[in-house]
Amino acid sequence: MKKAVQTNLFEGTKRLQMNESIDLTIQSIDAYGPGYNYWCIAWSGGKDSTTLATLVVYLIISKKIKAPKKIYIMYADTRLEMLPLYVAAQTIMEELADHGFEVQVVMASLENRFLTYMLGRGVPPPNNATFRWCTSRIKIEPMEKALEKLVGDLGEKVLMLTGVRQGESAIRDKRIVMSCGKNGAECGQGWFQETLPKSLCDTLAPILHWRVCHVWEWLKHWAPLTxxxxxxxxxxxxxYGGDEAEEINARTGCSGCPLTDKDTAIDNILKKPKWQYLAPIKRLRPVFRELRKAQNRLRKTGLENSNERNKQRMGPLTMGAREWAFNEIIKIQNEINERAIIEGMPMISLLNEEEQAFIRKCWAENxxxxxxxGDEPTADTPMDTVYPDGSIQPLIQFGN
Ligand code: SF4
Structure with a gap:
């Protein structure tokens, strides 16, 4: 149903500021857009890139900017999207299609998804310090591949529009950081801006200057209007927190993202009675955390013939740990879906049947x-210390 225009909502400075932000966006698109026949939008389904996608479409249909020959909107589906965001993205996709803008869903191949890579191949969960494999594998590389194909088909470079947003301070110091999680950023946004190959696309961040309160204003009050x-x-x-969203500015990413400590976004969701059936999702991160423990992983003895400096590094997940985590995740999925059916709410798909079968096949193939x-000892096995130069300090034995 079309909504009525609420004229009094936009009076005063807020409306003025919004119009200024939108004007700056128009100026930046006008300055760079006409140089390209084709534009792409990297859409993650989070607040910033959704603002970008809907805003650009609005600007085109209202003839405030000149449309290129075609816009390709690419929705990055990590398979671990927070369910309400995923559901919203599906609806918005249909609305974009109603306006004549098709959305291509971009997803990592079966073996490269977060859970299949971890539970199938046995690679431990990512961490902040040394081992951050997820963003590139589940977000950037699939987008790169899709872009490579598109540019190959088109035979020319495209302009990639990203929802990178740094607010006013960034405009001042003109820095774009590759940050995954600062200031409520969507994981991957900065990476899209910085790492997509220059041979395939040039990138533009038309809402770089938008303040977070304008993003909320757009999503809550402007974009829903006819x-x-x-x-x-x-x-x-x-x-992201409804009326409190302006203060919360929560970062979203994958459900259970092991790289954050707080579940601000999911906690906000769970405050709403209708989404409370998703509560078991809170058990995902503890599962990932458990998997990083020594007893669930293998370790090199250091006596192998290798040039590695860290000779006794901890490595992959044991088969037992993979199976344990797999079962825990299926339990979480089943618990949520049993409630979803009773309450008539959307079901979750953490591991679909194809992914489950793939993981089991990996186990069968060892x-x-x-x-x-797989013959290495588990990482909690006491062993002599082997230093980078190969010298050995024997294990101290206590006892009689
Ligand atoms: S949200 Fe977390 S788990 Fe997902 S890609 Fe980003 S850092 Fe990795």
Whole structure:
């Protein structure tokens, strides 16, 4: 149903500021857009990239900017999207299609998804310090591949529009950081801006200057209006905290992301009675955390013939740990879905049947990451210390 325009909502400075932000966006697109026949939008389903996608479409249909020959909107599906955001993205996709803008879903191949890579091949969960494999594998590389194919088909470079947003301070110091999680950024956004190959696309961040309060304003009050495109973007603002969203500015990413300590976004969701059936999802991160423990992983003895400096590094997940985590995740999925059916709410798909079968096949084939055989001891096994130069300090034995 089309909503009525609430004229009094936009009076005063807020409306003025919004119009200024939108004007700057128009100026930046006008300055760079006409140089390209084709534009792409990297859309993660989070607040910033949803703002970008809906705003650009609005600007085109309202003839405030000149459309290129075609816009390709690419939705990055990590398979671990927070369910309400995923549901919102599906609805917005239909609305974009109603406006004549098709969305291509971009997803990592079966073996490269977060859970299949971890539980199938046995690669431990990513961590902040040394081992951050997820963003590139599940977000950047699939987008790169899709882009490579598109540019190959088109035979020319495209302009990639990203939802990178740094607020006013960034405009001042003109820095774009590759940050995954600062200031409520969507994981991957900065990476899209910095790492997509320059041979395939040039990148532009048309909402770089937008303040977070304008993002909420757009999602909650502007985009849902008929005159701005009639998009169902309120749910996205609701996921981030509804009326408190301006203060919370929560970062979203994969459900259970092991790289953050707080579940701010999911905690906000769970405050709404209708989403409370998703509560078991809170058990995902503890599962990932458990998997990083020594008893669940293998370790090199240091006596192998290798040039590695860290000769006794901890490595992959044991088969037992993979199976344990797999069962825990299936339990979480089943618990949520049993309630979802009773309450008539959307079901979750953490591991679909194809992914489950793939993981089981990896186990049957005794699959290990490169340079590991599965014969190494578990990482909690007491052993002599082997230093980078190969010298050995024997294990101190206590006792009689
Ligand atoms: S949200 Fe977390 S788990 Fe997902 S890609 Fe980003 S850092 Fe990795």
């Amino acid at each position: 005159e701005f495109g009639d998009f169902s973007t309120e749910l996205i603002a609701e996921v 699959l290990w990451p490169n340079k590991w055989t």
